[in-house]
Amino acid sequence: MNGGHDLGGKQGLGPINPEPEAQEPVFHFEWERRVFALTMAAGMLGQWNIDQSRHARERQHPADYLSNSYYENWLQGTETLLNESGLLAANVELGNVRIPDSADAEKLLACGGPTTVDSDKPPAFNVGDGVRLIKSHKAGHTRAPSYAQGAVGEVVGQHGCHVYPDSNALGEHVGEQLYSIRFSAQELWGSDAENFEVLIDLWEPYLEQVSTA
Amino acid sequence: MPHDHSRDHDHTEPPSDLTLRVKALESLLLEKGLVNADALNTIIDTYEHKVGPRNGTQVVAKAWSDPQFKQALMHDATAAVLELGYGGRQGEHLHVVENTDAVHNLVVCTLCSCYPWTLLGLPPVWYKSAPYRSRAVSEPRSVLREFGTELDETIKIRVWDSSSEMRYLVLPARPAGTEDWSEEKLQQLVSRNSMIGVELARSPTSAEDLSS
Numbered sequence A: 001m002n003g004g005h006d007l008g009g010k011q012g013l014g015p016i017n018p019e020p021e022a023q024e025p026v027f028h029f030e031w032e033r034r035v036f037a038l039t040m041a042a043g044m045l046g047q048w049n050i051d052q053s054r055h056a057r058e059r060q061h062p063a064d065y066l067s068n069s070y071y072e073n074w075l076q077g078t079e080t081l082l083n084e085s086g087l088l089a090a091n092v093e094l095g096n097v098r099i100p101d102s103a104d105a106e107k108l109l110a111c112g113g114p115t116t117v118d119s120d121k122p123p124a125f126n127v128g129d130g131v132r133l134i135k136s137h138k139a140g141h142t143r144a145p146s147y148a149q150g151a152v153g154e155v156v157g158q159h160g161c162h163v164y165p166d167s168n169a170l171g172e173h174v175g176e177q178l179y180s181i182r183f184s185a186q187e188l189w190g191s192d193a194e195n196f197e198v199l200i201d202l203w204e205p206y207l208e209q210v211s212t213a
Numbered sequence B: 001m002p003h004d005h006s007r008d009h010d011h012t013e014p015p016s017d018l019t020l021r022v023k024a025l026e027s028l029l030l031e032k033g034l035v036n037a038d039a040l041n042t043i044i045d046t047y048e049h050k051v052g053p054r055n056g057t058q059v060v061a062k063a064w065s066d067p068q069f070k071q072a073l074m075h076d077a078t079a080a081v082l083e084l085g086y087g088g089r090q091g092e093h094l095h096v097v098e099n100t101d102a103v104h105n106l107v108v109c110t111l112c113s114c115y116p117w118t119l120l121g122l123p124p125v126w127y128k129s130a131p132y133r134s135r136a137v138s139e140p141r142s143v144l145r146e147f148g149t150e151l152d153e154t155i156k157i158r159v160w161d162s163s164s165e166m167r168y169l170v171l172p173a174r175p176a177g178t179e180d181w182s183e184e185k186l187q188q189l190v191s192r193n194s195m196i197g198v199e200l201a202r203s204p205t206s207a208e209d210l211s212s
Helices: A030-043 A050-058 A062-067 A070-085 A102-111 A185-189 B017-031 B037-050 B053-065 B067-075 B077-082 B130-135 B140-146 B183-187 B192-196 B204-211
Strands: A130-133 A152-163 A175-184 A196-203 A207-210 B093-098 B103-108 B156-161 B166-171
Touching: A030 A050, A030 A070, A030 A102, A030 B017, A030 B037, A050 A070, A070 B017, A102 B037, A130 A175, A152 A196, A175 A185, A185 A196, B053 B067, B053 B077, B053 B166, B053 B183, B053 B192, B067 B077, B067 B093, B077 B093, B093 B103, B103 B140, B103 B166, B130 B140, B140 B156, B166 B192
Parallel strands: A196 B156, B093 B166, B103 B156
Antiparallel strands: A130 A152, A130 A207, A152 A175, A175 A196
């Protein structure tokens, strides 16, 4: 879905106004600290994955997504996931849900979770191939940014087989080949664009081969 | 609904709706036993005090000083920085992209806020903001100018949109005049912003000022 989060190339959003690096705290308010920790800790319950978590934030009304601060969007997403998970119901049976303590949390943060998936299927595209990011208007979660849909780029890297976000957001853990695709600014933004290139990581189902002749 | 984001630190004011909403959620989760209070503190402490851009500055300074490490880093950054003890959440698949005389790299996540936490900590507010996320892929030179970074027109800008779980770290160019500098001293030249690509590494003279 191309909700309020799908921001590449959107205009009229104003200056960046970066806070000077030396003066910026990690959190600006106590509530941000709490939202960050609650979101991470709730995620460690293992009831949803990172793509479901992203999708929960993206499903908000675009006007809310854009007017909320960053951690307000996290809060909104976490509330949505908790409500949908059923964990907050009265008499919920926690069964096998393990509640991480301090040591568990430390370990989970230190280990991370690689997203590679074993696969026997060879990549369909090779470095140097011309590919188009297929246009799509599906409602669910995707990591194919709308600003590059329909554009033709070149495969410049193969990252191997990784969890496919569009399925992962539905709770289906399947892998697809992931590539680094290079697009010229002219292809994305027209002939008046500044001279630069954009590299986007895109999964095989997003792409179709084009003739480079 | 939108909220008032005024930077109100006056503790005599009643707590904002937002503060109350977060408190309510935390109380509920604690009461239901779904989160552990010590775990919350550990999570905050990790990213407020332990994991931050200092990790990245060590990686960059080492890459500038040690050709063998740099080679390993460019080949497989995840494995190379694990040797230094940097692994974990949001650093599972790292790629280092090198700035040269011909190429300048810039990292963004247009769809959310993907960022190499293991090396840089949590992203700054501007990195997660709509203006940066929208403009970095469509007008990078104007974005760089907002950070005071002017690049020669002949330098190719390469923008990395972090759309997957690959995490990108920019290896800034080593400033001239630092040939005899130790790794520790070189670290002072590496700003967080230079590892995102919105700035260059600091000049040796500015670092002398910092340490004096």
